[in-house]
Amino acid sequence: MRGGKRTKKRLWRWRSNPLRRRDDVLEAWLVLAVWALIAVGGTLAGAVTARAADDVFAQQRAERTHVRAVLLVDTPHAAPNSYRVVAKVRWTAPDGFVHTGKTLVGAGKKAGTDIEVWTDAQDELTTAPPSRDEATLETGLLGAAAALTASGLAFGVGGLARWRLDRRRVDQWGREWDLVGPQWGHKTG
Structure with missing residues (x-):
């Protein structure tokens, strides 16, 4: 059927059709x-x-909030694949209490260096x-x-x-063919 045109009916499932x-x-x-x-x-x-x-x-x-903290220990120089290391810092919360904790800081810094850290509502260290x-x-x-x-x-x-609908249709067609097929002529064999 070369060169033939295939007609395409839009919304064919919605139209009345004896084969539907x-x-x-x-x-x-x-x-x-x-x-x-x-x-x-x-x-x-x-x-x-x-x-x-x-x-x-x-x-x-x-x-x-960000607060000023002081680095308490020297940080080692960075490994080839990292530029930040974990170090101990001390900071004073807005309520005046002094806290210490560990956070990531730049590698190669000396003790006593001022750094910025972020704290949450409980004055715990957190990420920015x-x-x-x-x-x-x-x-x-x-x-x-x-x-x-x-x-x-x-x-x-x-x-x-x-x-699943396609599988059900194929099964229905098979059952119907089993009923109609023998009426279509002679059997070979």
């Missing part, structure tokens, strides 16, 4: 539901995740909160990942359901 089966209509509704879930569910999952991540990052920026730009980027990536995950899950479940 109940599973064809079910598949049409399934495809519609999957695409709706991908569009709405994926968007909603991405927006909710991005909003939650943005709130967490804003809370971190509000709770964490993400800047607004870093938080925006991470929020966008987390939202996109959530949207893709929700969409992929909907697509996968829909694909599995369509596969």
